[in-house]
Amino acid sequence: MSDAEREHVVSLLNKAVGRGMISLDEFTARTDTALAAVTRADLNAVLLDLPGMVNNELAHARTELKNTMSTTTRKGHWVVPRELVIRNTLGTTNLDFTAADVPPIVNVDLDVSLGTVKLLLPAGSSVNADGVEITAGELKDKVHNSVGNPHFQLKGSVRGGTVVIKRKR
Template sequence: MTDPRELRVSDAEREHVVSLLNKAVGRGMITLDEFTARTDTALAAVTRSDLNGVLVDLPGMINNELAHARTELKNTMGTTVRKGNWVVPRELVIRNTLGSTNLDFTAADVPPVVDIDLDVSLGSVKLLLPPGSSVNIDAVEITAGELKDKVHNAVGRPHFQLKGAVRGGSVVIKRKR
């Protein structure tokens, strides 16, 4: 049986640890030089043992994105707005019927990858993405509706992965310059 510390880690796990290190700098737990060295180690980590080594002396690190890994926004004939400083979950479900959903990610705490599942009927969704971000809309099905992607790039962070259905509605994706 393999020791769990010797299991290989994924890119998502490495990025998670880097986000924890970023929070540690913000809390004054480590210096910028320590952050740089630990980030380099985390990004080069192959096993859990390698990755855990950069966090072992940082007590109480909690990643809010894990506590809020999935959020569902439901809207029927109303308006849902998220802007300013808000925590974006890794998975966001938008259920919108005859309403509007406006999400501004520019000042939000955004994980490296956000999966957005659309279920839109006769409503509108507007997404304002941060500079340098990317989006993939290949898994969105449009029926008698409209999808305007003004981002048009395949590489960047954070990355937004959209899927789902838009029936008689619209989705507009823009990036803040």
Template sequence: MGETVSPAVGDRDLRVSDAEREHVGMLLQRAVGLGMLSLGEFTERMDTALAAKTRGELNAVLIDLPGIRLAGQPNSTPRPQYAPPPSAPGSAGNVIRARMSGVTRKGPWQVPPTLYLNNYLSGVTLDFTQAVMSTQVVEVRLDDFCSSLTLILPAEATADLNGVELIGSSANNKVRTGPPMGPLHLVVHGRTRFGSVTAKHPFAAQWRRMMSGF
């Protein structure tokens, strides 16, 4: 009896993971920031990427975007092949990556020296009022799209939002910028597109400060 040989699976038929879909989403966000895609085109392609099951389907949303170097691209043809995403910086504990979701960290959560945020159509709230700090200065590296980031700081904390690149976005700092004198100083930089960044004290602290002015 002859041996049955399964047909070879080409690169375009390989299954893709959630991490690969998210990486393509980051490339599409970059294309919007460079003016290569409109917001409507981005939304349409992002929907296709999130639904993609194979590498060929994922390639389709990138094929006409110039300037993106993709692994596995043969020299004889300009058709791009998807590049697997690089390893995320740091450990899972210092990366917040939300997709069409709401994320809240509050209570005695452990705050690493650096936080990496990459969110799409999401709302993220980081409440530092009861957080356990490992360093006085915390760096927040931001790369968000159509998302809101709310930072709730203790009464004596400070925040610097001057390093945030705003593209169709807003930044509202309701706390002192510095210098770092209290238990926490946040340094936020990176980029947010069509979103918002807000740093503020808890409502009770704002109310007490307002009442003390009377």
């Protein structure tokens, strides 16, 4: 969850107040819940009963995953944004896209220092990692420049780290 996602939902709640869908007291309670949300399910829960206010825009937004000396994992069903920024320092980021809701093109911007990023792509997908600059690290791309859908476009820098890209068979 990023602060931008939380702020986006608060802006949708603000629209709901303007349309008379919720009261100011309810807006305050829902805003508190949205700002404290840890998962997308928590975040979307404040919008579910508001017609036309379901937060579908999150799938089209930019999400930043920050990780310092820890592990970040996304697997199972999750909504993948069009732009995904991975900032990883001395940690591990594991992203399994095989059961995720993935847009046709995903731009992945890497900023990795002494960390590991593992990407498991869906069957039939493609990837281009030509825009990744490796310094004292390693890129293990088992799908390199393939043609398919969805397409993952990687760029950024890896300093003393490892990026592993695999595709589910």
